[in-house]
Amino acid sequence: xxxxxxxxxxxxxxxxxxxxxxxxxxxxxxxxxxxxxxxxxxxxxxxxxxxxxxxxxxxxxxxxxxxxxxxxxxxxxxxxxxxxxxxxxxxxxxxxxxxxxxxxxxxxxxxxxxxxxxxxxxxxxxxxxxxxxxxxxxxxxxxxxxxxxxxxxxxxxxxxxxxxxxxxxxxxxxxxxxxxxxxxxxxxxxxxxxxxxxxxxxxxxxxxxxxxxxxxxxxxxxxxxxxxxxxxxxxxxxxxxxxxxxxxxxxxxxxxxxxxxxxxxxxxxxxxxxxxxxxxxxxxxxxxxxxxxxxxxxxxxxxxxxxxxx
Amino acid sequence: xxxxxxxxxxxxxxxxxxxxxxxxxxxxxxxxxxxxxxxxxxxxxxxxxxxxxxxxxxxxxxxxxxxxxxxxxxxxxxxxxxxxxxxxxxxxxxxxxxxxxxxxxxxxxxxxxxxxxxxxxxxxxxxxxxxxxxxxxxxxxxxxxxxxxxxxxxxxxxxxxxxxxxxxxxxxxxxxxxxxxxxxxxxxxxxxxxxxxxxxxxxxxxxxxxxxxxxxxxxxxxxxxxxxxxxxxxxxxxxxxxxxxxxxxxxxxxxxxxxxxxxxxxxxxxxxxxxxxxxxxxxxxxxxxxxxxxxxxxxxxxxxxxxxxxxxxxxxxxxxx
Amino acid sequence: xxxxxxxxxxxxxxxxxxxxxxxxxxxxxxxxxxxxxxxxxxxxxxxxxxxxxxxxxxxxxxxxxxxxxxxxxxxxxxxxxxxxxxxxxxxxxxxxxxxxxxxxxxxxxxxxxxxxxxxxxxxxxxxxxxxxxxxxxxxxxxxxxxxxxxxxxxxxxxxxxxxxxxxxxxxxxxxxxxxxxxxxxxxxxxxxxxxxxxxxxxxxxxxxxxxxxxxxxxxxxxxxxxxxxxxxxxxxxxxxxxxxxxxxxxxxxxxxxxxxxxxxxxxxxxxxxxxxxxxxxxxxxxxxxxxxxxxxxxxxxxxxxxxxxxxxxxxxxxxxxxxxxxxxxxxxxxxxxxxxxxxxxxxx
Numbered sequence: 001x002x003x004x005x006x007x008x009x010x011x012x013x014x015x016x017x018x019x020x021x022x023x024x025x026x027x028x029x030x031x032x033x034x035x036x037x038x039x040x041x042x043x044x045x046x047x048x049x050x051x052x053x054x055x056x057x058x059x060x061x062x063x064x065x066x067x068x069x070x071x072x073x074x075x076x077x078x079x080x081x082x083x084x085x086x087x088x089x090x091x092x093x094x095x096x097x098x099x100x101x102x103x104x105x106x107x108x109x110x111x112x113x114x115x116x117x118x119x120x121x122x123x124x125x126x127x128x129x130x131x132x133x134x135x136x137x138x139x140x141x142x143x144x145x146x147x148x149x150x151x152x153x154x155x156x157x158x159x160x161x162x163x164x165x166x167x168x169x170x171x172x173x174x175x176x177x178x179x180x181x182x183x184x185x186x187x188x189x190x191x192x193x194x195x196x197x198x199x200x201x202x203x204x205x206x207x208x209x210x211x212x213x214x215x216x217x218x219x220x221x222x223x224x225x226x227x228x229x230x231x232x233x234x235x236x237x238x239x240x241x242x243x244x245x246x247x248x249x250x251x252x253x254x255x256x257x258x259x260x261x262x263x264x265x266x267x268x269x270x271x272x273x274x275x276x277x278x279x280x281x282x283x284x285x286x287x288x289x290x291x292x293x294x295x296x297x298x299x300x301x302x303x304x305x306x307x308x309x310x
Numbered sequence: 311x312x313x314x315x316x317x318x319x320x321x322x323x324x325x326x327x328x329x330x331x332x333x334x335x336x337x338x339x340x341x342x343x344x345x346x347x348x349x350x351x352x353x354x355x356x357x358x359x360x361x362x363x364x365x366x367x368x369x370x371x372x373x374x375x376x377x378x379x380x381x382x383x384x385x386x387x388x389x390x391x392x393x394x395x396x397x398x399x400x401x402x403x404x405x406x407x408x409x410x411x412x413x414x415x416x417x418x419x420x421x422x423x424x425x426x427x428x429x430x431x432x433x434x435x436x437x438x439x440x441x442x443x444x445x446x447x448x449x450x451x452x453x454x455x456x457x458x459x460x461x462x463x464x465x466x467x468x469x470x471x472x473x474x475x476x477x478x479x480x481x482x483x484x485x486x487x488x489x490x491x492x493x494x495x496x497x498x499x500x501x502x503x504x505x506x507x508x509x510x511x512x513x514x515x516x517x518x519x520x521x522x523x524x525x526x527x528x529x530x531x532x533x534x535x536x537x538x539x540x541x542x543x544x545x546x547x548x549x550x551x552x553x554x555x556x557x558x559x560x561x562x563x564x565x566x567x568x569x570x571x572x573x574x575x576x577x578x579x580x581x582x583x584x585x586x587x588x589x590x591x592x593x594x595x596x597x598x599x600x601x602x603x604x605x606x607x608x609x610x611x612x613x614x615x616x617x618x619x620x621x622x623x624x625x626x627x628x629x630x631x
Numbered sequence: 632x633x634x635x636x637x638x639x640x641x642x643x644x645x646x647x648x649x650x651x652x653x654x655x656x657x658x659x660x661x662x663x664x665x666x667x668x669x670x671x672x673x674x675x676x677x678x679x680x681x682x683x684x685x686x687x688x689x690x691x692x693x694x695x696x697x698x699x700x701x702x703x704x705x706x707x708x709x710x711x712x713x714x715x716x717x718x719x720x721x722x723x724x725x726x727x728x729x730x731x732x733x734x735x736x737x738x739x740x741x742x743x744x745x746x747x748x749x750x751x752x753x754x755x756x757x758x759x760x761x762x763x764x765x766x767x768x769x770x771x772x773x774x775x776x777x778x779x780x781x782x783x784x785x786x787x788x789x790x791x792x793x794x795x796x797x798x799x800x801x802x803x804x805x806x807x808x809x810x811x812x813x814x815x816x817x818x819x820x821x822x823x824x825x826x827x828x829x830x831x832x833x834x835x836x837x838x839x840x841x842x843x844x845x846x847x848x849x850x851x852x853x854x855x856x857x858x859x860x861x862x863x864x865x866x867x868x869x870x871x872x873x874x875x876x877x878x879x880x881x882x883x884x885x886x887x888x889x890x891x892x893x894x895x896x897x898x899x900x901x902x903x904x905x906x907x908x909x910x911x912x913x914x915x916x917x918x919x920x921x922x923x924x925x926x927x928x929x930x931x932x933x934x935x936x937x938x939x940x941x942x943x944x945x946x947x948x949x950x951x952x953x954x955x956x957x958x959x960x961x962x963x964x965x966x967x968x969x970x971x972x973x974x975x976x977x978x979x
Contacts (some may be wrong), residue, residue: 045449148328151611152603155569156587160336160599163591240458244573247460248588263461269479272464273472283461291456528738531693535733536753536805537726540696540718546752547741554743625743626789 036225039303046299049292056289060106069097071104072255080275090277092265101257102282108258109289112173113239119177120238121231124184129219131185132192139189146182154179155244162250169252172245176238184230191223225304232297236290243286259286314622314629322615329611330387333604334380340596387604393597397590402601405586412482413571413582419498420505421560421567428510429556432517433549439522447514454511459570463504463577470500480579501578508570509563516559520552527551554625561617564610640813640845641667641690646704646714648682648689659685663704663871664945665864667813672839672846674856674877676892677866680913683849686866687815689714691731692721708813727757729813730806732835735822736798740790747786750774750805757809773804776841777834796827803834810842817849832859853896857881862951865889868914868924871945875952883964885954887931890962923956931961 040046059066069087075095083090089098131142158175165171245251246260254261259282266272266279367373371382386392392402435447471479478484478497524530525548533543575584583602590598622628648660660682667673677683688694690706690713706713708729713721725731733739740749750770754761761769767786774782777800790798799819806814816835820828836859839846848860856863856877863880865873865888873886884890891909911928922939923932932938935958943955956962 144324144328147325148332150565151325151329151614152332152607153565153568153610155572156606157332157336157603159587159591160596160603163594163596163599164340236456243458244460244569247573248576248591250591263464266464269472272468276468279461279464283458283464286461287453287457290458291452294452294456528733528735529741531688532731532733532739533741533752535691535693535725535731537722537724537756538752539722539756542756547744550743551741627742627791630791 036303040299043295043299043302045295046303049295049299052288052292053296056106056285056292057110059103060110063100063103063107067097067100067103069100071096071100071257073097080278082275083277089281090275092262092278093271093275096255098262098277098281101262102259102285105257105259105262105282106285106289108169108252108256109239109242109260109286112169112176112242113235116173116176116180116238116242117231117234119173120180120234121184121227123177124181124186124230125188125223125227127181128185128188129192129223132189133196133219135193142185143189146185149179150182152179154241158241158245159248159250162245167245167250167253172242172251176241180234180237180241184227184234187226187230188223191226192219195219195222226301229297229301229304232293232300236293236297239286239290239293259283311622311629315619318615318618318622322611325611326608329604329607330384331380333600333607334383336600336603337383338376338379340600342596392601392604395590395598396595397593397598398595402597405598406583406601406605409581409583409586411582412580413575413584415498416502416505416574416580416582417567417571419502420509423502423506424509424513425556425560427506428513428559429517429549431510432514432552432556433521433544435514435518436521436525436552437544448518451511451514454507457507458573459504459508460573460577462507463501463574466500466504467577482581501574501580504577505567505570505574509567512563513556513559516555517552520555521548524548524551550624554621554628557617557621557624561614564613564617568606568610638669639666640669640671640709641847642705642707643686643690644705644707646686646689646706647702648685648694648699649702650699652698658702659869660689661869663866663869665871665874667845667847668862670843670845671861672836672848672859673862673864674860675847675849675864675866676851676853676856678851678913680868681866682869683866684817685869687731687817687847687849691725691729691815692716692718723757726753726811727809728811729815730809730811732799732802732806732814732816732819734818736795736802737790737822739802740798742790745787745789746793746801750786750801750808753805753808769808770804773808774801776807776838777801777804779804795823796830799823799827799831800834803831803838807838807842807844811844813845813847814839815847815849818851819848820852820855821850828855835859853892865892870924871955872925873952873954873956874945875949875954879949879952881965883949883952884962885948885952885959886925886956887929887962888925889954890965891928891930893965931956931958 073096075091078087078091078095080093080095081087081091083098087097087099089102091097092101127142127146131139154176157179158172161171161175242251242258243260243263246258247263249261249264251260252258262282263279266275271278369382371378390403392406394400395402395405398405431447431451435444438444467479470477477500480497482494482497483490484493484497530543530547533547534540538546571582572584572587574580575582576588579585583606586598587602589595590602643666644664646660646663647658649656649658651657659680663682663686665673665675675683675686685694685699689699689701692713694700695718701714704714708724713724716724740746747767747770750773751766754766754769770786771782774785779785779797779800785793785801793801803819814835819835820831823831832855835846835848838844848855850856860877862876863874864871865880865886867888873880873884873889875885880889881893884893888909891907894907895909897906909928914924922941923929923943926932926935926938929938937957941957943957945953945955947953948959
């Protein structure tokens, strides 16, 4: 192929001997998934976060095996003991072992976080795909709804809901999901809209595929990757939301432990100062979990889309 | 600019309607007699109470189809009638007026501090990209968004209020001391500081990202080729452009800011809207809670609008959208 | 004879610029030398990747703070070496004594500031003593000079409210506002419509005569060169392969690459089946190499041992005409109208 603008030299395909030898040809032959995995593994913070999450999840699942103490066992003789070899994190004002409560509390916090995030992501995915694919009125309506939902500071309507129906885990999960699906919806919609325009979509349609086929076979897969990023970040938000609710006394019912409710227990100034281990450890647990989720989420995002980030 | 403002406000109208619809759903979902919420409690006793309630029932359109009820209710809301508090027997709007001041004081202080810090840190991180300063700032930002505001509040309260005892542990003023500015400031430092800490992370990230994108542009080189100093380029050209994503950051963070304020007010016993809301929970004061749901959502929507208008002022290309 | 007596304004000698370090380093500009005289228009010609823009950026020190560094050579402007100047001294020269016009005017203006403000800035950074009204008047005058009507309204407008051609004219105004001795125009017409190109060139030519400036015109378009250039510098693979007057270059090229460029121009007066093009591709990443960089594509030196072994240096072959080739005598002169099929034949 020759191209000529006045005077510029054009080219044919003779090989050049001046290029820097590329050692990266092998790289292009790896599958994208492996490439993404390798990029992720190179991110030390993300790996550390992932390790922590695995540890915490295992601890939550294997809770009875990890600690000999019953998190709800009241023992007034062990009233408010500081951390020691016997009670790693000390005891609270009812004599319950704090470490046990933290470990069992992980069950609540993690399950609420994960289930709420997944539900929100699912709803968001479905509505986002609908909005992105169908466009027009459907899109406009769904986007307005998302805007409305996102205008509510999630905590406050949930407080109202919990006041009406009383605190229960399923209600909290549903309420969180209802107010959090907006971001997942926007992300899915944006992706679907860009995928629609690409050649793959056009050629599949030219082959006579029905919309349903196209959506499920070709669109869902590429959306799933960024959606995992959204799920991790939504989990972080959900965990914080549940902790906030429990902190206000509107979350799990006592005596069940949740990291947030443990912070609630330490509300009075005397407890705050006198037994800092009661609130410090569950708080740190929240921080580390949310931090890990954020690192992992960022790492996933960078691994799946290395172009121009950071 | 004016036409953009009008267009933007028009877009906000459906959102406003949507918010009120959601709120109305809550209204109808509340247990108890909806009439009682709207009525001046002083009229609810005595011999004429029955007639009064029946009249009110008709006025509120409770025998009419839902859309009519919604319209009547909405009409009331727009006129500023949010019903009467069960606990305090006064109009909800009156309660809000009493409690909004302290909350605004907290929020405004926090946002100002966070904006300044976020801006400076974001610029520094962008100028020193991938060097030591950038990583430190970035990781600190990560921490800041991972620490729940109320936990940070507890820590700070413990360290500064109890252990070191240099700052007060709660409330807006020391008892009995009124009008002392220093005392007021001392009380504001911890809660506003914690609230600001929750905002700095996102503000810094958006600024940094915005700066990095701008610094890559051709007009930055062109400005240098004109003879503008490095400082001049950063401030007059780069920063000016990076401010636009920052307004987006402010808007996006608004809901979290409101929620955070509720929690911080709880930790520091700050007599603002947050405390009002939590007291209402304890007393099952539905009119107050409902009013709060509506009010906070409208406030967030309004400030998002302002943020968008600010962005249009900063970046004239937005006005074409 | 000194540069001043010979009227040399800018003398670039042996300029080399490196990007990156260690193994990933590339040297897109190697040993570039050329001169610009007072009142001259010097065209720097070459295809993309030949190092033209990097050379210009190096001269003005615009690479400082990036991964690019000048590793050798000098750029004497009025006797002072731009490459070793402090940032502060360079700043005084940029925009005042030497100004630069960039390729895409749409990208070269700050989108959130008015045109008036950006032009005023060019004045203000070099003379803080001027009052607001004085600056405004100067900006207004320049805008009128470049044929932008209603300058007062235009000054308050933003870049996106200007058309491409108008923006480039504003850019020219901004470049000339401090009466520079030298204007570096980096492909000023490439991003514009063909119909606008002529206008812009004409404007550039007129302005430089009005302000008595020299111009370095970076371009890949030989037609543009023929129109307004006095002298030509031909670059290939990061180095200068030929310099000379316009007539000298166009009629008696001394380098096979230049010859190839000239042969590639489609001529309306001839009928051909194929348009000629130089076979092969220019090097993608330029590193230090032995021998002549053009050798793989050169019909003269393809099989010559000397061309593979030693790098030809730029040497004077005629008065004011230099080329870096071992076999300049074998370069076929250009005869207008002659069938350049012969070039094709020479390559088979």
